[in-house]
Each structure stands twice: as structure tokens, then as C-alpha cells.
Amino acid sequence: MTITAEHLSYVYHPGSPFAAKALDDVSLTIEEGEFFGIIGHTGSGKSTFVKHLNGLIRLPSSQKHYKKPKAKKGMPSPVVPSLKVGEYDLSSRKTDFYGLRKKVGMVFQYPEAQLFAETVFEDVAFGLKNFERDMKEKETEAAVKAAIEVVGLDYAAVKDVSPFDLSGGQKRRVAIAGVIVTKPEILVLDEPAAGLDPLGKKEIMALLHRLHGDWCKTVVIVSHDMDEIAENCTRAAVFSEGKIVYALPPKELFLKADELFALGLDIPLTAKLRLALLKRGIETDCDFTVDSFVDAVLKKRGGAS
Numbered sequence: 001m002t003i004t005a006e007h008l009s010y011v012y013h014p015g016s017p018f019a020a021k022a023l024d025d026v027s028l029t030i031e032e033g034e035f036f037g038i039i040g041h042t043g044s045g046k047s048t049f050v051k052h053l054n055g056l057i058r059l060p061s062s063q064k065h066y067k068k069p070k071a072k073k074g075m076p077s078p079v080v081p082s083l084k085v086g087e088y089d090l091s092s093r094k095t096d097f098y099g100l101r102k103k104v105g106m107v108f109q110y111p112e113a114q115l116f117a118e119t120v121f122e123d124v125a126f127g128l129k130n131f132e133r134d135m136k137e138k139e140t141e142a143a144v145k146a147a148i149e150v151v152g153l154d155y156a157a158v159k160d161v162s163p164f165d166l167s168g169g170q171k172r173r174v175a176i177a178g179v180i181v182t183k184p185e186i187l188v189l190d191e192p193a194a195g196l197d198p199l200g201k202k203e204i205m206a207l208l209h210r211l212h213g214d215w216c217k218t219v220v221i222v223s224h225d226m227d228e229i230a231e232n233c234t235r236a237a238v239f240s241e242g243k244i245v246y247a248l249p250p251k252e253l254f255l256k257a258d259e260l261f262a263l264g265l266d267i268p269l270t271a272k273l274r275l276a277l278l279k280r281g282i283e284t285d286c287d288f289t290v291d292s293f294v295d296a297v298l299k300k301r302g303g304a305s
């Protein structure tokens with residue numbers, strides 16, 4: 001399923017003194033199979049954008065009392081926002097939002113805050129029962145077991161445990177299991193590694209790679225961590241003040257150090273090291289993953305390893 005957004009704009013509390021423009025004419029295509037990153041300073045519109053992807057925020061034209069703006073004489077025709085996710089046209093009132101949510105799994109920031117059931121099993125099964133009301137008990141159990149195992153937890157050891165008795169990283173994995181249990185084609189995660197220690201972060205990113213491809217075709221992550229983006233993403237979109245400034249593969253994006261600094265963003269450590277070497281007159285050509293950076297440096301040294 002390809003995601004195609006055209007001219008999306010969004011204002012919170014329009015017409016009130018608290019009106020806040022969160023998206024401003026955003027157009028972006030995310031291809032099926034990508035591991036896509038969304039970056040940008042705080043308040044730049046990242047969460048607002050991803051909330052559109054499963055219809056949590058609806059386009060005006062998909063709402064009941066929508067009236068098409070009329071073209072004024074002598075003026076260019078009004079820009080029509082549109083959003084398509086695979087076969088789902090989210091600008092249409094007739095969209096099957098229920099079907100869409102089964103295909104687009106959404107993991108919010110700090111998803112463990114939403115755990116509520118008495119056992120890990122019940123929590124993960126809840127996500128499934130919402131969508132598969134007629135599923136037999138055995139099938140539910142098999143699906144829940146598979147989801148708990150794919151997030152890296154021992155099913156037998158955790159299924160009857162209270163989610164509140166688990167560590168922070170484990171809780172987050174249970175929350176992710178509760179979303180991926182329906183096998184969504186697209187998995188969207190808002191800051192999946194936020195607040196975890198370095199090991200917890202590493203485990204979450206390893207988990208997302210395990211899921212990507214086999215379990216969920218496309219993964220979209222919002223992240224503040226440029227190393228994470230460089231290491232994991234096929235492309236990343238940079239948001240600033242509700243607009244997309246760049247949508248590029250890390251290899252091209254992190255050459256734009258000055259531009260990113262000007263937007264209040266950082267660059268990955270590999271990009272900083274590349275700049276430091278450049279100051280000493282040494283050019284390195286890498287895609288900003290640690291491995292490719294090390295390879296590039298070793299190549300300069302004449303292939304030693």
C-alpha cells in the first residue's frame with residue numbers, strides 16, 4: 001500500500017484564539033516497503049501528520065457536513081487536499097475507516113501508558129478482538145502468542161503476568177504487540193524508542209526490523225534521534241513549521257548539515273565525523289550508517305581492517 005498525501009493542511013481549534021496551524025500544504029509519498037523516518041523540531045507537525053494516516057484526524061472532505069469550496073471568478077481553483085493509503089481514499093466520506101485501521105497500525109508515543117488489562121495476554125488480545133469479533137478462541141490464542149513472541153517476549157513466561165509488573169522496555173513491547181497482532185500492512189510509530197535506555201532503544205529498533213517486511217510491509221517512525229534515522233531508514237521527511245522541507249534518503253539528507261542545524265536539528269554522529277575529517281582534508285563517501293562510515297574510513301587508510 002502506497003501512502004500519497006497531497007496538499008494536507010490542518011489547524012487545531014480553527015477560528016478560535018487558540019487556533020494553531022499544524023500542517024501547511026504537505027505533500028508526500030511513502031512507497032510500500034519503505035522504512036520511513038519523520039523528523040523535525042518540536043511542534044513541527046509530525047504527530048499531526050501521522051494521525052492522518054489511519055484517519056484519527058480526518059480530512060475536511062471526509063466529514064458529513066463538508067461543502068466543496070467554490071472557485072472564485074478570476075482566481076485559481078482552490079487546492080484540494082487528498083490522502084490515499086493503498087485503495088483507501090481518505091478524502092472520501094465513504095471510506096471504510098474500520099477496514100483502514102486494520103491495515104494501518106498506530107503506536108503512539110509512550111504506548112505503555114495505555115496498557116490496562118490484568119494480564120499481558122488480555123491486553124494483546126484486546127487489539128485483536130476489536131477487529132476480529134468472530135475469531136475462535138484457538139485462533140486468537142495463536143495470533144496473540146505469535147505477536148508476543150515476535151516482539152521478543154517469552155509467551156509462557158509473560159502471558160499471565162500483569163503488564164504493570166514488567167520493565168519499561170517490556171511494557172512497550174507488549175503495547176506494540178497489541179497493535180501488530182492484527183498484522184497491519186503499514187505500521188506507524190510515534191517516537192518508538194523515546195524514554196528508553198540505550199539497550200531498550202536498540203531492542204526496539206531490532207524489533208522494528210524484524211517486523212519490517214515479513215510482518216508489516218511498511219514502517220513509518222517519528223524520531224528525534226538522527227543516528228536512529230541514519231541507521232534504519234530508507235528515506236526521511238524533515239518537517240518544519242507544518243511544512244516538509246526535505247524528503248530524502250539519509251545518504252543525501254545528512255550532507256545538508258548547515259541546513260539541518262538552521263532548522264534546529266542535529267545530524268548523526270557519522271555525519272559529524274565526516275565533517276571533522278573533511279576539515280582535515282579527508283573526504284569520505286558513506287550512507288551515514290556506522291558500518292558504511294567505518295568502511296569508508298578504512299578504504300582511505302588503504303583497506304586495512
Ligand SMILES: Nc1ncnc2c1ncn2[C@@H]1O[C@H](COP(=O)(O)OP(=O)(O)OP(=O)(O)O)[C@@H](O)[C@H]1O
Pocket residue numbers: 012013020021022040041042043044045046047048049
Ligand atoms: N490538541 C492540540 N490542540 C491544539 N494545538 C495542538 C494540539 N496538538 C498539537 N497542537 C499544535 O500543533 C502544532 C503541531 O503539533 P504536533 O504535535 O503535530 O508536533 P510534533 O512535531 O509532533 O511535536 P513533538 O516533537 O513535540 O511531538 C504545534 O504548534 C502544537 O502546539
Ligand SMILES: [Mg+2]
Pocket residue numbers: 046047048190
Ligand atoms: Mg509529536
